[in-house]
Amino acid sequence: MDTVQIYKELQAWFDYDNYVDVESCTLKGLHKELQVRKNILDSIEFFGEGNDYFNQILAGNPLISKTIDLDTHLAESQTHIRQVTFGHIESLRRSLEMFSQESFVKGSNQLKKEVREKALTQSMRAVVMGTNESRVYTYFDLESSSDDEIIGSLRALLPMWRKEYGIKGRKQEAFGLGKILKLVDYRILPMIDLLLWAKLNDVSLSNTILSRVLYPKLTDEVRGDEQLKDTDRPIAERAMSGETCKNVESFINKNRHLMDVTLAMLKKL
Incomplete structure (x- = not known):
């Protein structure tokens, strides 16, 4: 043109x-x-x-x-923190069924105990998504914790999670x-x-x-x-x-x- x-x-x-x-x-x-x-x-x-x-x-x-x-x-539309939906959890489970059947008790659809007790993020990085996956799945209780307590816990845990998964923060x-x-x-x-x-x-x-x-x-x-x-x-x-x-x-x-x-x-x- x-x-x-x-x-x-x-x-x-x-x-x-x-x-x-x-x-x-x-x-x-x-x-x-x-x-x-x-x-x-x-x-x-x-x-x-x-x-x-x-x-x-x-x-x-x-x-x-x-x-x-x-x-x-x-x-x-928050980029950095979002609530996980049931649809998201179902999608992750389907991924486990597709790529890691050894995560389930043989002949059943029940997850093995060691898989159930393993952090979801660790499971998905190791089994399905590879080392490029950087999402950490967590939860906090709005009723039993104050805002400052939740924010304080995130401040304490973030450097530990980054070290554990080898993921550096985005330079802003x-x-x-x-x-x-x-x-x-x-x-x-x-x-x-x-x-x-x-x-x-x-x-x-x-x-x-x-x-x-x-x-x-x-x-x-x-x-x-x-x-x-x-x-x-x-x-x-x-x-x-x-x-x-x-x-x-x-x-x-x-x-x-x-x-x-x-x-x-x-x-x-």
Whole structure:
């Protein structure tokens, strides 16, 4: 597809004016926007197609957080701690049945005593998932323990678990309010959508094209090719990978009082 054709295709769906209300999104809403786009990328990479949210974006309604209820979003989307479901347990048991029948008493579906008493994480790493599996399955009692006691136990156990399984922690970059606001100032959400469209259609978008499409008005303070190459595009690509979503989630977890504040108001802080 040549440059002229790319412009025609982009003009058929992309309009930067659809993104002008991004500053009215809350911090919680921004997290949802980033999560949605990571899921779209996964859909494109695994299935070769977008999803319903991407169809909504292409239809001119790119601010997904404006169209859904965000009350339970953060509770349901935490990256680092999630509740294990019965479906998850059933899946792990099926994996044991498939790959390690010696884990069961011969002629029955009962797990051997030594398997039942072994930590689930140890069993799954050794038998099914290999050394790349890094999830640790645990539980805590909300009623019999205070928040501080639970958090204190996690602090004590984490270094022990990391040593036991030989898993080092992910190095977290310094990430504060300034970097969050750059996502708005550098028009990262619309840039992500353009890059997702390009990936879906196997099209190469140059920084020149991105700059002209993202800054269409003569009154815009344009960020040009070099700024996109050195700063903006790498930020967008990192956001597509899911790293920025994790960082925003971590920032919100440390600053819960800000999660329902709009990006416009955060700019004034």
